[in-house]
Amino acid sequence: MTAEVYPNDYFGGPDKLDSAQNNANECKWLIEEIIKPELPNIIDNVERCLDMLQSEQVFRIPISSGCNETSDRPSVKGIVARQAGQLVDFQAVVRFPEFHNGKPILFKKSPESHFPLQQIETITGHLQTVLITLEDLQITMEPKSFVDKIGQVLELLIKSINLLQNPPRDFSFPDSGNAAMKLLFDDHEALSQTAHHEISLEIVLFKKELCVDFRNLIKVTKKPWCEIDPGTGKSFGDKIKDQLTTDRSKNLSSVLKENGVQIEQATFLNNLMSNFSAEITTLPQAQNYLNRCVTFNDKVVIEIAKVALTTSDPFLISTSTKLSSLENSVSNYFTNLEV
Template sequence: MTANILNNKTFIDTVLSIQSTQNDKELHWYIINIILPDLPQIIETLQICSNLLMYNSPQEPDSKQCIEKGPSIKLPLSLTNQQDSVNGIITRDGPYITDLNLTVKNHYFNKHFHKLHLIKPMVLEQLVNVLNLIKDSIAILQNLQSIDKELTLLSEKEENEHTIKHDQLICDFKKLLVNIHDSKTNLQLPSDPNLVFPLQVTDGENFEPQLSDRIAVDFYLSQNQVCIDLKSLHRITEKPWCEIDANGKSFVDKLKEEMKNKRSSIGDKSTSDAINQNNNTNIFSNMMSHLSLRHKYDTMDYITRCITYNNMVVVVNKKFEVSTEDPILISCFTKLDSLESIINGYISSLNSFSM
């Protein structure tokens, strides 16, 4: 009986070993004949994306071959809303906004300017991120090309070496997939909060006329569009709302955190209702005792509208978000989307061989 069990186990182990060897051979064939021959084309597509974003042309400038950098991309800006309007031209050159000529019609903004001109280039950090991710992706692919010769030279007897190279390729393709996904994300939205208001602080000296700290201007990418965000701000001077501690947190920031923590610590609805009612009675009543009726905003306005910006507490009087489609960004996104689909297909196939 024991001998039969041992024989069955030996048989199963033998079958599994043969199956594993066969899977490895099929995986080896797939990598050599399907994936590796495609790598030069993938590298070329990524290089074209990089050139488009850096030089506004699919080719890198080369004076010897009389290849010049592409012209700057001039894009129209236009927004009309009742009595307000924003019109002008924004110019992108590679990862920089190099020019802006804007006419704004709105009484909040017109206290500071009617026409706005950019006098210093502004970097689009999202494009810098994309360029770095593409550069890293090309390096990964160039390294994978070296596997081509190594795998070709390996004999069928060197199965352990096969497995090591196969595992390296799968790992690198996963890194590549993350890079391409992150590149697409950067073209779709500013995922880093440091790139936009209120963490991004406008340097008024970059504009003509020079902007006061009551105007915030953001440049960013969203949905393959170049966007400009204009905000007219009102500074809060009433206590305790205007107070900011040594860590840069305002009274409102701390109040919001306290309210959020109390809500998250409550388990059942009935307790939540009771405590919320108690909060309304105690917190807001106490707050109101510090305020006078002459203040411009009521308590809920302060809580919901106050923002900590540039070591001030402000509310936004008026905001304009104006965007314009950039054909180069659209082209690059389409190419990256196609590459993401291809890499996903490779990884799915590689995983199926490894099962």
């Protein structure tokens, strides 16, 4: 009795084993026998995520800081409503003790205004692309193309999860430029600004919740700290920070002097004089401006109070859970295919 051991069989010995061909066979087997049978289930879960994100159901969620309007602390009480990737209603009574002498201000969304929740719209676009790619994978025969496409799916799932967890910098304070305030309320300037203060509104997704932040900002009027370069959009403070970062051999005093600011010793008289003179400042005052000044909405401001509110949106929580599960499955497949 005789037996023949076939090439590419583990029992054939090293001389008969073609590693490259063996890896290719294993990859093909993994794709055809393990991954492709699971694609319909993955597609189904992606479709469920899309259904939740695009649902026409309106979620009306109360928001409250927990403080009453007579308290010395800032307070916010209202309601926010989301439908798919749009904020369809927003009403809030906001009170900051330093703003309008503590008078409660009603912020009510204009009927014709539209405020897109860009994170949801971007995630929706990502998942629509994922769905098309998954459908292509069902008929993709070439292993390398299959691996490339499943890598694209994984990348889009990770991006979608990150968008649910953290807003892009452009959507957050101070880079947003008070976009929510400008888009929601026709009379936003009258509502949000006085001669010395400005109220900012930030609405973003953070940690799979819809978050609403109100800030009371005091406008900086002391020169040169209030000045903004029209060419770069950066403030004097931004310029000083950039110079300190670029040349670490220089200290704050020397950089300020190079930019025409006179540094005086921190005495009571000098502190008083520096409040009235643009050219004179004490080092502690300069450090305070650098630490606290923020370039926002084409002006320089200092945040003096903030109210941060979060809402529990059931569809966003469920979508986040499903996306994490999908990412884990696809990541395992992709890792095994790349081995």
